Amino acid sequence: MPAALVALGLVKRYGDAEALRGVDVRVDEGELVGLLGPNGAGKSTLVKIACGLVHPSSGSAEVDGAPAGSARARAAIGYLAELFRFPGWYSADELLGLHQRLTGSSGGRGERNELLELVGLAEARDRRVEAMSKGMQQRLGIAQALVGSPRLLLLDEPTSALDPVGRRTVRELLEELRRRGVAVLLNSHLLSEVELVCDRVVILYDGRVVSAGRPADLARPGGVEIDTDDGVRSFASAGRDDAPAIVADLVAAGERVYGVRVLSTSLEDVYLEAVGGQTT
């Protein structure tokens, strides 16, 4: 089975400005990949190329083995734009019905009910979009993206308008999608969220991939801290495997140990290092 998304050497120019300068990205089946980077790094452009909204200047992108933007590729994706709006007069149920007809989904009412349930809008199925809060509209947008059981879900800042409860709902939803084998490319500024749910992260900066890998692999050891009678003792060069021996030595030396912390760099540290602390 082909990968959900393969982008090779993607370049996108807008006049003299280069939004992407040769980006390679791969998302496999059931994989949840986080796309990180400062504003203007090219994240949204990459997502838009994947769903056929933007044409690459050079390079290639394939979705489910078909050229991005082709009818077959579009049939395999679900997409939630960063800035989107639905006609205000549609109810949640009607909007999903419209997208069922556009995708050719035969899921009917059952699929609509399941999706609304999944995003926590089961009680709002007959509520018009114009009467929904921004957070509800964003959750409806995610449900809309899931119509037709897409193989690849492209989410551009899906939690930007959500409160903490809504964000947790989306996190749980993403984990459920992973269990179902849906591949997700998640473009988000929320590093903690990406760190919690993503299998891999890709960090873009200035149109290039500057770091990529599993969050755990990208993190580096940051030492060991031990709480003792004399306060916190730091062992900057130690790692997780060194902790038992250090504790044993301290106890043998007559110190009382109250706690041990194995430190590592967070995704935020990795991100800031990768982008040089830049924001635009």
Added chain:
Amino acid sequence: MRAVPVVIAYSLRESLRRKVFVVVLLLTIAFLGLYWLGVVRAFEEARGLGGPATEGVDLDVVVGSTLFGLSMFATLFLGAVLAVFLTLGAVRGDAELGLLQPLVVRPVGRAALLLGRFVGAAAVCTVYVLAVYTAALLITRAAGDGYLPDRIVTPGLGLAAAVTIIAAMSLLGSVFLASTANGIAIFMIFGAGLVSGLLGQIGEALQSETLESVARFTSWVLPFEALYQAGLAAITADTLGFTRFAVRLGPFGGAQEAGPLLWPWALVYLCLLGTAAVVGFARRDL
């Protein structure tokens, strides 16, 4: 193309929900009310005229065709307003609002999306134009003791086709221009078409071949104007003698027939507009 009916239904629903539809309906009611008052008074006053100056002139035909010509102008104008407002933001405007992207990423095809939007807008405009045209016809007939124009069907269809062309022009403009710029551009083109029609009428009155040539050329470039002019000419197609002479002195009396190639050209023109819109939309980044 299986999604075209879905997009048409979406467009129709959107059309009926837009406030502009209510505004146009109110304007239409106001226009038809004023038209009814004007026509009744004009026929009454015309019947009061007499004497040698009006001998051989059928005043009911003169008054009826002139006022009905006015109603055709108003119908074209109101139809153009509706057509433009239903389509001016269909691509770039909707994309800027974020309304378009969720639809475009579906396996629908940009051409089908555009076709659905066009058919939806054209259907609403056609029904609207034919309804107003028929209402004006009935009002004129009732006030004019059974007055009917020489041709009834062709002028109405011509107006509907003219407004359909304006809708297609606006849809094409929406691929390249933001909503406001597109609206302004289309109304300027609409105005240019009307001015060229007036030039043609003036040219005929002054026997100026240059003015008539300019008007003819513009009519082919902007066939909505030629369709309107042909409709105006058709409502007095069988009127002869002094009555025809009196009609030609009126503001709508100098209209020119465009000949048998007008309708085929209008169809080709629509296809050209559609092709340009589809090609432009296909290449556009959203």
